[in-house]
Amino acid sequence: MHPRIEDYALIGDEQTAALVGKDGSIDWLCLPRFDSAACFARLLGGEDNGHWRIAPKDVRGPCTHRAYRPGTLVLDTEWETDEGAIRVTDLMPQRDRAPDVVRVVEGLRGRVTVRSTLRLRFDYGWVVPWMRRVDGHRVAIAGPDAVWFRSEPAVRTWGEDFGTHAEFTVAAGESVAFVLTWHPSHHPRPPLVDPYEALRASVEDWQAWSARCCYHGPHRDAVLRSLITLKALTYVPTGGIVAALTTSLPEEIGGIRNWDYRYCWLRDSTLTLGALLAAGYQEEAEAWRNWLLRAVAGDPADLQIMYGLAGERRLPECELPWLPGYLGSTPVRIGNGAVNQLQLDVYGEVMDSLSLARTAGLSPRPHMWSLQCALMKWLSEHWRQPDEGLWEVRGGRRQFVHSKVMVWVAADRAVRAVERYPKLHGDLEKWRALRDEVHREVCEKGYDPERNTFTQYYGSRELDASLLLIPRVGFLPPDDPRVVGTVDAVRAELGHGGLVRRYSTDGMMVDGLPGGEGTFLACSFWLADALHMTGRTKEAHELFERLCGLTNDVGLLAEEYDPLTGRHLGNFPQAFSHIGLVNTALTLFDGEQAG
Secondary structure, three states, X not given: OOOOHHHEEEEEOOOOEEEEEOOOEEEEEEOOOOOOOEEEOHHHOOHHHOEEEEEEOOOOXXXXXXXXXXOOOOEEEEEEOOOEEEEEEEEOOOOOOOOEEEEEEEEEEEEEEEEEEEEOOHHHHXXXXXXXXXXXXXXXXXXXXXXXXXXXXXXXXXXXXXXXXXXXXXXOOOEEEEEEEEEEOOOOOOOOOOHHHHHHHHHHHHHHHHOOOOOOOOOHHHHHHHXXXXXXXXEOOOOEEOOEOOEOOOOOOOOOOOOEOOOEEHHHHHHHHHHHHXXXXXXXXXXXXXXXXXXXXXXXXXXXXXXXXXXXXXXXXXXXXXXXXXXXXXXXXXXXXXXXXXXXXXXXXXXXXXXXXXXXXXXXXXXXXXXXXXXXXXXXXXXXXXXXXXXXOOOOOEOEHHXXXXXXXXXXXXXXXXXXXXXXXXXXXXXXXXXXXXXXXXXXXXXXXXXXXXXXXXXXXXXXXXXXXXXXXXXXXXXXXXXXXHHHHHHHHHEEOOEEOOEOOXXXXXXXXXXXXXXXXXXXXXXXXXXXXXXXXXXXXXXXXXXXXXXXXXXXXXXXXXXXXXXXXXXXXXXXXXXXHHXXXXXXXXXXXXX
């Protein structure tokens, strides 16, 4: 049986990461970057698409127990068998020159026979490499990729069925280590890492980083795990944060809503920055702000909704027909065609993020304000255009209410900056007029007085969970009857099993795609925030408790959740979901953090 999405745990080195199943198999790993081709792609296919499993020889099912070492991304997986017990510790140490995967097998009780099965398949499970022995190590090469695989000298490895196998016995107190190292095939082998020193250093480094967390309120473990996950999804050379580790995990099992999330979205920028700053991670917040400034530099008309890890702009979308998809969910896509969409909300996101950065006292950057003025000049001339909206719909452009609200946010933050900082100059009267005009139009055209709710787009009766952000961004105060009515309407019409969908997919009217999707976890956190802001704090706490209970056994969240089947859906782990968890905890428990 194929593992559930929530059966996976994450290990990584802040340049890429791997997914490890409860059965001890690494089923997803892209090397050398998050957005590189996968060398293990069993996640989206079968064992012949690449994986690496270490487990007791006669055990095919899940482990007995697993957990991260406290405050780290080091994963311990334990099996209890009739022979005894073992622990497999998985990690990717901080990278020097090359990415490494370290797996240490430790005997806990008795004597257990362990099996390792390694099937490398470069280019998303397509290419079987040429495997040979060099200096006592196994070396796999195909095209641009080379992987060195080494084990303890006493462990015999052999080739069979286009895989590399090992079988050995560990007794209590004994350890056996394996290391997998990638490098460009035209480069010499990188220096060998000591697996035991890498383990020690990784635990020490991660725990030192976690000790900086200044959140001490309820659910601290869940908040810290979310922050560690955000750190793990950060491409540390540039500061960019990928939306998720994976591509094409489905929003509906067997459906076509399968997208590549291994890129950096602007829609997440303000919420990400706020979470990092509030939790005490100013260095990471600055790195994200600096990535944002580099990515959006240039002609404001060319502003994109997403970028590559270093700010790359071309992310062409294509399909991989040789992969059958997760539980038959095809197509499997790489790249993302939504990169070419117009989304007016990203202008508001950028302006809001840079406003927050300035207010928080992040180090100033030259030309930041001139960039903001250029964005405002373009926006003031083009804000009336319809767009594809926050959710990257593929059913045509509309006058989305959330997009117009974020245009208002952009104008509001520009006005506030000039009013607050004497050294910043801009067209204050024009921006004030723009702010007022957008506000009037949204309240006239985007509000349904009959139902007392804002709508998804002008003239629509449909709703959208992004409307829950109206009080958060300051468009209207939380006690405004229109806000309260909108929160109630969204909960009533988009609610499902106590959680919230992004929008209705009935009839494909808006997104232009067949099928449906699960409840969207980030939006469900927004509902908790909105309930709290509108004075329903008890209900907000209950919803937050429910959402925290949806994390898997090691504290991770996917993009969506299906209340009917109890399954996680969508790409995993999802930064947007974990940002929501952190920010909602900060919202609900702001006065309970002494400790």
